[in-house]
Amino acid sequence: MSQKRLFLLDAYALIFRGYYALIKNPRVNSKGQDTSAIMGFVNSLFDVIKRERPDHLAVAFDKEGSRDRLEIFPEYKANRDETPEAIKIAVPYIQNILKAMHIPIIEQAGVEADDLIGTIAKQAEKEGYQTYMVTPDKDYAQLVSENIFMYRPARMGNGIEIWGIPEVQKKFEVERPEQVIDYLGMMGDAVDNIPGLPGVGDKTAKKFIAAYGTMEGLLANTHELKGKMKEKVEANAELGLLSKKLATIIIDCDVTFNADDYELSEPDSSKVHEIFEELEFRRLKDQFTKIFSGEAAATTQGTSTPAAKKSSKQAGAGQFSLFGETEDSSEATSSSSRKTITNTEHFYQSINPGMAMKLFLKNLLQQEHVCFDTETTGLDPLVAELVGIAFSWEATKGFYIPFPEDRIEAQALIEELRPFFEAEHISKIGQNLKYDIKVLAKYNIEVKGKLFDTMLAHYLINPDMRHNMDVLSETYLNYTPVSITELIGKKGKNQLSFRQVPVDQQTEYAVEDADITFQLKEHFAPELNEAKTVSLFEDIEIPLLRVLADMEIEGINLDKKFLESLSNELDNDIKALESKIYTAAGEEFNIASPKQLGVILFEKMKLVDKPKKTKTGQYSTAEDVLSYLAKDHEIIQSVLDYRGLTKLKSTYVDALPNQVNETTGRVHTDYMQTVAATGRLSSNNPNLQNIPIRTERGRQVRKAFVPRNDDYTLLAADYSQIELRIIAALSEEETMIEAFRNGEDIHASTAARVFNVPISEVSREQRSNAKTVNFGIIYGVSAFGLSNQTSLSRGEAKELIDTYYKTYPKLRNYMSEQVDFARENGYVQTVLGRRRYLKDINSANAVVRGAAERNAVNAPIQGSAADIIKIAMINIHKKLKEGNYKTKMLLQVHDELVFDVFKPELEDIKTLIKTEMESAYQLAVPLDVDLGLGKDWLEAH
Template sequence: MSLKRFMVIDGNSLLHRAFHALPPLQTKDGIYTNGVYGFLTMLNKIVEEYSPEYICVVFDKKVPTFRHKEYTEYKANRAKTPDELIMQFDILKDVLKKLNITTLEIDGFEADDIAGTLASIGEKEGLETILVTGDKDYLQLATENIKVLITRKGITNLEIYDEQTVKEKYGINPNQLIDLKGLMGDKSDNIPGVPGIGEKTGIKLIKEFGSLEGIYENLESISGKKLKERLIENRLQAFMSKKLAKIVTEVPINVDLQELRKREPDYNELIDLYRKLEFNSLLNKIRKNTEDNQASDDLVDIDCNYEIVQDLGVIDSIIQSINKNKSVYLKFIQGDKIIGLTIKTETTKTYYIDLIEEDFKEKVLLKLKDIFEDENIEKKGHHLKEDILILLKNKIHLKAISFDSMIGQYIINPSQNSYSIKELAKEYLSVYIKDEDDILGKGKNRKKITDIPLEDRAKIFSVKLEIVSKIENLVKEKIQKYNMNELYYKVELPLVEVLAFMEFEGFAVDIEKLKELGEEFESKMTELTEEIYSIAGEKFNINSTKQLGYILFEKLELPVIKKTKTGYSTNAEVLEKLKGEHPIIEKILEYRRIMKLKTTYVDGLLSLVDKKDNKIHSTFNQTVTTTGRISSTEPNLQNIPIKTDEGRKIRKVFIPSSEEYKLVDADYSQIELRVLAHITDDPNLKEAFYNDEDIHTKTASEVFNVPKSDVTPLMRSRAKAVNFGIIYGISDYGLARDLNISRKEAKLYIESYFAKYKKVKEYMDNIIKEGKEKGYVTTIMNRRRYLPELKSRNFNIRSFGERMAMNTPIQGSAADIIKIAMVNVFNELKKRKLKSKLILQVHDELIIEAHKDELEQVKQILKSQMENAFKLSVPLKVDMKIGDSWYETK
């Protein structure tokens, strides 16, 4: 018969673990929540897995314990708890209160003493106790019925110990771990132990003599003069350390076990608190667990009047309504193929048109083609890029997009984790809706959309479209309030169509050349492998951190830069620091570079080439970056290497789709520095761009106080690092590291720069102040980036916020300009009905696949539209190149 379970959780330990494992999550009000969120994620996981009947969370109190009185230096070397974590203890305790989970903290004792006492009580009551912690000191408490669940890496990896597991791992009984700590000490708690005795020696002694007392009773039997001397000299310290290490199991606890029974949470209060903390995924979990609970009434499916359409006759009446309203909301549903279409107007119900039958689908699309392509009928939806792509594949061009809720919410809050309709429904309407994940599940057991009944499909997607129509005005009002109408209607919405067309067109790839490149890299790796073996004097697995660590730090005796829990670190940072120490380092770095090119780019690209047209159809993401930049995935074409000769070769495989075309690459010249000149209004900086001077040579002349004619290539290179470093808010430490110079010299460069460009310094100081006051900074198009980090008491977090405050208006404004240029170039190509197509955007450059007969027109369009995209106080300049591959245009 299995025992009832009692779960005791070390609150301090788990909250610390979660805080350090997760990035610094914050609410819109700047409240840090990563520790609490991670704690609750672990709590849900272990409660679900172990189903305890009793539960309690124990905490340390901020007062000295009996251990501090015993030894004043106890825990004296602990780093100060970050303010961002301190604020989360009270939040966590508030959440636990709403969850109806008892918390305990007692003056003079630590959390582990309370936990140990509760475990002892549980054992006496015939319960199986599970102690949850990240602290291995708890292992001393393990018995047959007291198990210790240790958090390992991150917040999901857990390892359980009982008495037998401890014996297997350490070779001694759990209670003997107290004696071991008396010998070893504990750096984290500043317990001294016996200097020079580590785990291996300690375990050996305890195995031989049973306990600390047994060791001191048999000192004469101990071999090793030094070891014996250390034990004799530190006798008192060893016994004190054992006392400090022993977890007390008789703390005076004034609580009845029945008070610790697991109870249902106070759902109403918990929902309010989770909303305040913006724990949307945890709100979802409440919904799933409480569908029959009245407390979750405000988390219900929204009312939606919908009709399933399988008859062409109904399509005609829908078309009449759309023509009358002059606007339509729409969303296609796609699995392996088009499955359905939800469609509605402001005055009609929502229609779910079932398109599984191919013949019916074609007839419906044919009937709706004129509606979709009518520029006088506004199209509204969520993530409309998907719908444009679906229609393009069916030779239909969706025109006149006037509202996209995903894009609207992105510019309102670019730091949001998700822009799903489900999230927007919660934020704007305070309602919960089921989406595909709720119905289909996740992971390998996820069902296909076609596996669920038609009625369920119709309801899910009709409700989603209903949400879009209900939040439209709320989203638009916020955009207007934030003064972002121009950004939304003139830049971001038109860009949806541009990106969809770029994805649809794709970029042609020379498959044979790509395979040849793979063979070339494979050959180079083989050659490098043999050279590395020769230098090392033996064969080994170059990709094994452990084997490489042995070769570098034991066999070749190179200086150890960094150690990890598992051994020597051999990461890129370590190898870069070892450059020049031994010829093997350069070879390993080169081997890694070539291997990355082979696996990431050659093998990766080959797997992504569309076999129908030999093109790469990357996905362009409009709602990912906080600065407004576009990103690309599958593959990331913005990350194709350019700094090394081998890396640049990857670009040779990207070619025009036929011999009738050429690639035209138009690249903004130093756009971020031009934006900096515009924003700061610095006369010295602006002068360089007015006169079309080389800005890096000018900066070198200013910083090093020499005539331009005397600027050396090294001076220019360093000035370039300063110019771009200033944009990114670089510190003297960062510049020193980048240029491999002293911090003092780097500081001098930065000070000299600011002395010459005074308005830049003034701007940097003011933008940080402004960001702190407003809570956000903006670009030239009023794009916002929220920066709660600026108010952090943690120096590193605050410094990050300051760098982002300085950089975002510059990088974000450059992103605004390139987006305007993309829209204008795309529209001009379309207006002139040219065969040439915009196929790629990478940071500050646009690539057009231009028909040979249209080359001059394309060049003129690119120059005109890019250089006049936005009126800066300094001229925008574009450099252009033409070639038969992307490589040739660089």
């Protein structure tokens, strides 16, 4: 007879996890009730039942805190924030659901859930049960034994983790799980306000455990310690013992394990349905029915060993599983790994010249990992001057070096720091390191060694969230940093330069940034590993950071005179369109005013019977509305042309000359790695990626970008149909793969197949329609959308799409598989493992769900194309440096790279670029790159 299994759920740990996992997209029903916490917990419960089919199960709740701990330490958990209102409201609902399901609730006033679970787990062990403590809280590791395991929700879609004795030994570097108590006591816990031993962190605690075994062993041998650590440990011995007691889970509470009470039994289905209907949990209602009617077999039923369970995957399609969530919210209330900074407990010091500086530098160069942060006079790194640099390599500690205003003196000071910045053995940590690298480049300082950028790390962990330091600090460290506006004021003529801020305030502000960033790094490093994105981070995004910094510093030459003449031509074009529109309308009006335009088009001219209106009751003149009507009404096409030209003139033709750097005489765009969730780069100040290329006037803007001088020429290298090649390869669609391998015109090849004609007889219109479908399929084009983009009727468009899928059946299967994968896992990924999380993939709203389904298909394709060109950029940049070429990479625009080529190097460069781009990633389909040369970007393209 197999060993019986008991599952004990830590209610509040799972409730908080569910609530915070959905914090950016809360589940709110039609009554306005936030049901995130309830939904999250119920999904956790269902996940356990569905996977494990446990013999026995119970749920433990905290009630009124820990009376025993508060008696010996009144400040216990004093730092805790007020419980969110949504969670307070959720608990009664959750308990009613459990009662309806006949699942026992373990609760005792003045006793915490971990003590209840610890007590019952030990009792059940004596009665021959295997007990699984379902919680994300690492503190439970102290209870693990031969028959007691932690059943931990794993992060980032990686199923579950089972911690037995070997896992605890490895995680905490202990011989016995009981030593976790000593580890927690030594290190303390800021969230629970357990003080610990001052100055003892994770590494030191593990070192002490290895040397002395226990807290008592450490305190008995303090004579072996040295310096300040010896003083601190001896002075705080009682505090250490108190902390150990606070960290110890009580295993003799007044609660008794009764096997009959905890046996999983038949639920009161009608009562559960009634509660779910009130909460509007339609999908969970279906899940409940499937699970308890026996339709959903447990994924690990019959394999009760920890090793077998560790490999189990996420729950079935349609289920939002907290064991596969994208947010690390599990330890929001109780985990010792979550750090909290306090304003009073830190050591930030300003370093003065002389002996203090020498001592600081000596200490600095002995470190392995250092966070640094430059403070400057402005936001443009190519113009801004250094005001100071902050350093931190230990939480809540850091140093600040203020810089003199005199440039010669500043250069002399930075030279003292050169050994640090150029030390290969020291890993440099920062938030948006590209900015710091560009600032330091002005001082002829190259930042060498391994880099860790917290902004980039978080982008890979949670691409859809904001990545600025304040948000990250508040989200992951429960701390709101000092705002820069508190020091220098808000924008305007009265805003100060950071140099005008007193040095003591500079120190507090700057070192706080470095300290926070260092702590964020400690938080994100394991997250990257768990998301399986370490390689993407270290091999793609971090090397690319350096490439982009060089490209941005280089900039590109601009022909101002040409833009001036183009501006005059656009003025004439715009005036001609104005006249044409006024004549058609029969009066003059403000074409740029949506309100006036709507009245003219839909009231006076009555161009449509039932015009679309905005929420404010005005006629909608949005781009999509007018584009749909343009082919039937000449005035609307003229309005769209007018809008296009006025935007082109203001955004590019008149704006670009003002963005030329006065020192370099060039335009320096800023590439952003953390904006597009797909992995694509975006460009800003100026945005060179959105210059229109479908209109003649738009294309002419590219003519203004020219080589540095007559010794150079521009070269544009463009991946040919890379997204189609990727989807052909990923879908393993042989017909399409073969066409690419044979070098066929893919659009003509597709047209020949879908229209059933020889490729030599494909008409221009047929090829055009096939091209529209080829590219549209990736974005989920509908018959309605296709008919709008072509001359086909909606019926003809539907027939063409149906024929297309019959022609390429594996493509259709691949798209379905991607959507299924997204439903199951909550994300899709590129060829390099870049994840796109799709929180709405199981939305009850068909429109919202449809958008997520289209992203499930598109994101891996678009993201893989982005990954591939990033690899090419890194490799080309490396080869250009190694070969000491004068040629420079200047721009990246989607699938295109632009180079300033030194003419004597041209033939070598052409070969280098084509080879590196085409070999950047091996697909079943060959990558093909077109090269173009010219005296300006337009001619080269």
